[in-house]
Amino acid sequence: MLNRILKSFLVLAFAATASVASIASAETLINGAGATFPYPLYSKWFTEYAKVDPTVKFNYQSIGSGGGIKQITAQTVDFGASDKFLTDAELAAAPGKLIHIPTVMGAVVVTYNVPGVSKGLKLKTEDVADIFLGKITKWNDPRIADDNPGVKLPNQPIVVVHRSDGSGTTAIFTDFLSGVSGEWKSKVGMGASVKWPVGLGGKGNEGVAGQVKTTQYTIGYVELAYAFENKLPYATLKNKAGVFVEPSIKSTSAAAAAAAKSMPADYRLSLVNQPGKDAYPVVGFTWLLIYEQQKDKVKGKKLVEFLNWELKKGQKMASAMLYAPLPANVAKMVEKTIKTIKY
Amino acid sequence: MSLETETHRWKMEKGVSGDLIFKGVTVLFAFSILVILLLMIVEMTGESLPAIRQFGWRFVSGQDWDAVQSSFGALPYIWGSVVSSILALLLATPLSVGTAILITEIVPKKVGGIVAALVELLAAIPSVIYGLWGVLVMAPWLQKTVQPFLIERFGFLPFFKGAPYGVSMLAAVFILMIMVVPIITSITKEVLLAVPQSQKEAAIALGATRWEMIRTAVLPYGKSGILGAVILGLGRAIGETMAVTMVIGNSPQISLSLLSPAYTMPSVIANEFAETTSKLHASALMEIGLILLVVTLVINALARLLLWSVTRGAKKGARL
Numbered sequence: 001m002l003n004r005i006l007k008s009f010l011v012l013a014f015a016a017t018a019s020v021a022s023i024a025s026a027e028t029l030i031n032g033a034g035a036t037f038p039y040p041l042y043s044k045w046f047t048e049y050a051k052v053d054p055t056v057k058f059n060y061q062s063i064g065s066g067g068g069i070k071q072i073t074a075q076t077v078d079f080g081a082s083d084k085f086l087t088d089a090e091l092a093a094a095p096g097k098l099i100h101i102p103t104v105m106g107a108v109v110v111t112y113n114v115p116g117v118s119k120g121l122k123l124k125t126e127d128v129a130d131i132f133l134g135k136i137t138k139w140n141d142p143r144i145a146d147d148n149p150g151v152k153l154p155n156q157p158i159v160v161v162h163r164s165d166g167s168g169t170t171a172i173f174t175d176f177l178s179g180v181s182g183e184w185k186s187k188v189g190m191g192a193s194v195k196w197p198v199g200l201g202g203k204g205n206e207g208v209a210g211q212v213k214t215t216q217y218t219i220g221y222v223e224l225a226y227a228f229e230n231k232l233p234y235a236t237l238k239n240k241a242g243v244f245v246e247p248s249i250k251s252t253s254a255a256a257a258a259a260a261k262s263m264p265a266d267y268r269l270s271l272v273n274q275p276g277k278d279a280y281p282v283v284g285f286t287w288l289l290i291y292e293q294q295k296d297k298v299k300g301k302k303l304v305e306f307l308n309w310e311l312k313k314g315q316k317m318a319s320a321m322l323y324a325p326l327p328a329n330v331a332k333m334v335e336k337t338i339k340t341i342k343y
Numbered sequence: 344m345s346l347e348t349e350t351h352r353w354k355m356e357k358g359v360s361g362d363l364i365f366k367g368v369t370v371l372f373a374f375s376i377l378v379i380l381l382l383m384i385v386e387m388t389g390e391s392l393p394a395i396r397q398f399g400w401r402f403v404s405g406q407d408w409d410a411v412q413s414s415f416g417a418l419p420y421i422w423g424s425v426v427s428s429i430l431a432l433l434l435a436t437p438l439s440v441g442t443a444i445l446i447t448e449i450v451p452k453k454v455g456g457i458v459a460a461l462v463e464l465l466a467a468i469p470s471v472i473y474g475l476w477g478v479l480v481m482a483p484w485l486q487k488t489v490q491p492f493l494i495e496r497f498g499f500l501p502f503f504k505g506a507p508y509g510v511s512m513l514a515a516v517f518i519l520m521i522m523v524v525p526i527i528t529s530i531t532k533e534v535l536l537a538v539p540q541s542q543k544e545a546a547i548a549l550g551a552t553r554w555e556m557i558r559t560a561v562l563p564y565g566k567s568g569i570l571g572a573v574i575l576g577l578g579r580a581i582g583e584t585m586a587v588t589m590v591i592g593n594s595p596q597i598s599l600s601l602l603s604p605a606y607t608m609p610s611v612i613a614n615e616f617a618e619t620t621s622k623l624h625a626s627a628l629m630e631i632g633l634i635l636l637v638v639t640l641v642i643n644a645l646a647r648l649l650l651w652s653v654t655r656g657a658k659k660g661a662r663l
Contacts, residue, residue, distance in 0.1 A: 063617060064617035064618045065618060066617060066618040066619055066620075067617060067618075157506065159506070159508065164588070164593030164610075164614045165613075165614040165615065165617070165618070166410075166614065166615045166616075166617060166618025166619065166620070167618060168618075188411065189411035189412070190411070191410055191411045191620045192410075192618040192619075192620055193410045193614070193615050193618065193620065193624075194409070194410065194411050195407070195408060195409035195410070195411065195412070196594070199594065200508055200510060200592040200593070200594055200604050201592060201593025201594055201604070201606075201614075202510075202593070203588050203589055203593070203614065207478070207589065210478055210479065211478075211509075211510065214479075214482065214483045214486070214509060215486065215508060215509060
């Protein structure tokens with residue numbers, strides 16, 4: 001009985017897809033799924049690209065990086081998108097060779113609410129780690145005060161706010177904290193959701209930002225684009241070269257430029273704590289995940305055409321939407337990588 | 344004449360086959376709901392097997408939730424769900440029963456109808472709107488006025504210790520209270536309307552005031568029905584996800600203080616499922632879903648039992 005019901009459902013579903021496919025046969029539909037962070041930029045790219053090549057239609061579902069990896073591994077989509085690179089085990093689990101195509105970079109900023117310190121609070125990276133570990137508990141702690149001469153810091157407990165939902169933003173931020181603090185690395189580690197030693201959890205960038213805005217003496221982290229759009233105060237962080245750097249599109253791109261020399265051929269590289277003196281320390285790539293050997297000749301060709309367009313024209317739209325474009329030396333590498341896609 | 348009989352018979356036959364089709368369709372529909380429920384249980388159990396094997400009962404009693412170390416214990420979430428729902432009901436029940444009594448017994452029918460419609464309107468507001476209102480309006484208000492007052496006056500009690508963050512168990516309790524009031528009110532209203540007029544008249548004839556009439560005739564009669572309404576409200580409260588996630592502070596800890604943040608079962612599923620870090624992580628979230636399903640099924644069974652006792656009571660009342 002159950003089997004019969006299932007069968008009839010399958011037949012129905014098949015009939016429905018077949019009829020849709022026959023209507024849309026004139027245009028190629030390319031399906032993608034994954035990261036939410038680059039979604040606004042990707043949808044802009046897809047609408048703009050529709051004017052360049054009206055025969056191809058992109059359908060992108062921003063279901064999260066984890067979902068993107070799952071779907072591309074299961075081959076239910078033509079490309080995946082992720083804010084974290086795949087582990088060796090994840091790559092091995094895929095039925096074909098998956099390549100990472102970095103598209104843009106994002107940065108995570110430390111935002112805060114301290115009355116009287118409207119912007120530009122300076123923080124050493126190890127102090128950020130100790131605040132989020134719950135080891136620095138007061139705003140007037142000498143370690144914060146030393147970096148901010150002339151700023152009147154209140155004798156108030158620090159309230160930490162973090163993301164409660166699993167997110168690439170958290171992955172980049174905890175990657176950064178693991179890089180600057182051995183204690184963070186061993187006690188908490190990095191990941192899309194971690195066990196926070198202290199603090200309140202807000203859902204999404206808006207949850208964290210809302211909490212920081214309405215509560216005094218809070219500190220939290222949000223995406224750079226979100227912080228800029230909502231004019232949140234952000235901290236200036238001391239990078240590996242010992243320079244206090246403001247988060248910006250420029251300092252984000254600088255992190256990738258600094259990393260270009262040590263860039264592995266598969267781009268699986270974390271961009272946090274890069275050495276350059278202009279490099280902002282909390283930066284990450286976002287990638288498209290594409291099979292090197294494309295199954296569908298037409299789709300493969302259209303996909304490569306789009307990637308080349310994205311690398312030349314698409315990159316120019318990034319800054320206006322507060323995403324950091326690839327620096328020239330990395331873009332050149334990516335151009336070569338796109339050529340390796342076979343269809 | 345014969346033609347007429349023929350048509351008549353034809354109609355009859357058509358009616359019979361229509362009945363058969365109707366019966367078949369209803370059986371199929373009812374059966375498919377059962378199948379969906381069963382498939383869900385099977386699927387969720389299957390998906391949570393890795394976590395069940397790995398942690399056993401420690402999953403229910405453990406307090407550690409660490410996706411990086413792959414160590415999962417669900418007690419803080421169970422605690423958060425149960426405590427927030429029960430406290431919300433403790434606040435919502437008197438509010439709802441009072442409103443229902445007002446609608447059925449105190450004010451004229453027309454006014455009561457308006458009040459009932461307004462209360463039921465609350466049920467139509469999407470929970471994300473409650474959540475946004477909670478995090479943008481209620482939480483700051485709690486933080487600036489209610490919580491400092493509680494800390495100052497009642498800070499010696501373990502329930503009101505800590506700093507005023509706004510988002511907290513208290514905020515979740517308030518949001519849930521507002522969300523379950525319309526459910527309990529509308530069911531209680533129906534229960535009170537079922538109280539036989541003769542019973543009320545008898546109380547008044549014996550010299551009871553309106554309050555005495557409600558206390559001695561109306562409330563005892565509706566007692567089990569009101570209890571059923573409360574339990575349905577509990578089902579709503581324990582499953583609520585969005586609004587609670589936005590105001591509870593999402594920190595998996597077990598604290599007696601209402602001012603400290605907490606976490607609930609539906610919230611952690613909604614928060615972490617899209618970006619699980621490992622198979623075991625996804626499996627642990629599934630097991631939380633399973634625990635939630637079991638709790639909900641138990642609540643539903645209780646509600647059914649109570650409803651059954653109410654209908655039995657009503658028949659008895661009618662006979663008297």
